[in-house]
Amino acid sequence: MTRTGPFKGRTISVVNDFSLDEQRYLYRKTRELKEAALSGSDVSKFRINDLDYQVYLIFMENSTRTRESFRNAGKFLGARVNVFDAATSSFNKNESITDAVKMLFGYSGESCFVLRTKLEGVCTWLDEAFTEYAQITGKPKPSFINAGDGKHEHPTQEFLDEFSFLEQLGWNEDHIHIAMVGDLYHGRTVHSKADGLRIFRNVEVDLIAPELLSMPSYYVEKMKANGFQVRIFDSIEEYLAQARVAPIWYFTRLQLERMGEAVLERTPYLRQAVTFRKDFLGKLPDGCRFYHPLPRDRNFPTIPFFLDELPLNGWDGQSINGYWTRITEIAMLAGRIGEDFEGEHARRPKFVDDFVHEAQAQEKRKPEYKVGIKPVEEGIVIDHIATGKPVGEIWDTIDAVRKILKLDVRSSHGVYHSNRGPDIFKGIISLPDIISFGEKDLKKLAAIAPGCTLNLIRHAHVAKKYRLSMPPRIYGFDEISCKNENCISFPANNEGVLTEFIRKGETTFVCKYCEREHKFRDIWDV
Known part of the structure; x- marks a missing residue:
């Protein structure tokens, strides 16, 4: 059977790895498959029936439903399914995830790796690493499926959730009103909904959780940016005291294993706030349905067992x-x-690293270009550092430039008035006798001090001038790191993944792998 579909070799690391059209295709084909299978009709067009196609299940965290559904899915498709036992594997000998997957990839033909990990951004990294590695080995690039990575995302859970919501709504994509209840801070399934719910044209989200378990602001802002109407409540009781109650409720369990001691001390109160009670039943709208990614805590279920047999x-x-x-x-x-x-x-974003622009050099000598009182005859002057920022921030930026670029040479620096106005200041670093500045250092300077200019001084005149703007991404520097300790690129995890940040706002950058937001100054290790 031919397998040349346009999704071949793709990876599902986050929900947005599928466009909205692709997600709708997934739901439409799943509906077609499910209805055909349950009616006894032919489903052969879905089957792979090729034991050379291998599905590897690598679960470094415990799972029942996700692992077993993937295992049985692989068997249904007629692929070879391999369950990789992380507990007895070479991971216990400190082998990196990349090396372990390379080994398994070498033993297979075409392959798909399904991974659940504590580290975040693993599948994004592996998809990148194996694009090149597959070319080197001459084998088809494998696919990777994120079956849950830390507190980051769980895209395949999101897809099954949206499919379930569509079933309830009669496949109508016009509108959804959903209440999310429980541990919204640690629950990666609710985090994925910030993007997954975009398949609906009009989205209302009610977030129900005490402050200690509340949805991280990053995801709340993402929901609002996606056009969702968002309301926030501290408890189910508070939520049901108002009139507009959602017909779809999505519960999550309290993930005690992820909580610190301060949160654990308040566990009884937290459970009470997000656990459904019998006396709440009369306050629900007709046709209401409860959903839960499971498992439920059998001792303290947020959806109690008395609800099991109800509609x-x-x-x-x-x-x-x-x-x-x-x-x-x-x-x-x-x-x-x-x-x-x-x-x-x-579509993957494309970046044009055109943030270094050569400007017209000035003929006149600039009086600030000096070491002490001696003008720079030959050398480099970095001007307009952090122009307009508070004086303390300008000094911090000067210090960062010197440390990161290792400018421990004879030089001078200071904070001066800018010609933009009497209350506007800027930083300047004068470097006499330095006559070259490498391309990597130029890009690094642009990333540290965007908005500055670099002037090459020859015979006491500006021979060349470069204006440096904020780059669209910052990568390839030893002096940067993601500050999320669970990110695959975090240095202490020793996975050999170089940090890369993508600019989101004027001064905000997002880690390429775990998608954690960082302020510009926070990405630097100084």
Whole structure:
């Protein structure tokens, strides 16, 4: 059977690895598969039926539903399924994730790796690393599926959740009103909804959690940026005291294993705030359904067991939908289906590193270009450092430039008035006798002190001038690091992944792997 579909070799690391059109295709094909299978119709067009196609399950955190649904999905498809036992593997000998996957990749033909890890951004990194490695080995690039990475994302759970919501809503994508209840801080399944719910044209989200378990502001702001209407409540009781109650509720358990001691001390109060009670039943709208990614804590379930036999129970069907959606996902990545896809594919961002611009040099000598009182005859002057910023920040930036560029040479620096106004200041560093500045150092300077100018002084005149703007991304420097200790690029994790930041706002950068936001000054290790 041919496997040449357009999704072949793709990776699902985050929800946005599939465009909205691709997500809708996934849901449409899953509906088609599920209805055909349950009615006894032919489903052969979904099957791979090729034992040379290998599905590796690498679960470095415990899982039942996700692992078993993927295992059974692989069996349904007729692929070879390999369950990699992380507990007894070479991970216990401090082998990196990349080296372990390279070893398994070497033993297989075409392959798909399904990974659950404590480290965040693993699949994004592996997809990048194996694009080049596959070319070196002459083998087809493998696909990677993120089955949950730390507190970051769980895209395949999100896809099965959205499929379940669509089922309840009769496949109507016009509007959804959903309440998210429980541990919204640690719950990666609710974090993924900041993007996953975009398949609906109008989205209302009610966040129900005490402050200690509240949704991180990053995801709240992302929801608002995506056009969602967001309301916030401290408890179910408070939420039900108002009139507009959602017909879809999404519960998460309290992830005690991820909480610090200060939070654990308040566990009884936290549980009470997000656990449903019998006396709440009469306050729910008609046709209401409850969902939960499972498992429930059998001792303290946020959805108590008395609800199991009521029409509110949407979580059992939701769990089964994981099997159907994951069959479709692997079939897409294996190239078995997708030829009938129509729409826009997800596009990776392209960056143009054109943040260094040569400007017209001035003929006149500039009086500030001096060491002490002696003008610079030959050398380099870095001007307009942090212009307009508070004086303390200008000094900090000067210090960062000197440390990171290792400018421990005879020189001078200071804070001066700018010609932009009497209350506007700027920093200047004068470096006599330095007659060259490498391209990497120029890019590094642009990343440390965007907005500055670099002047090459020859015979006491400006021979060349470069204006440096804020770069679209910052990467390849030893002096930067993601400050998320669970990120695969965090130095102490020893995975050999170089940090890369992508600019999001004027002074905000996002880690390429874990998507943690950083202020510009925070990315530097000085």
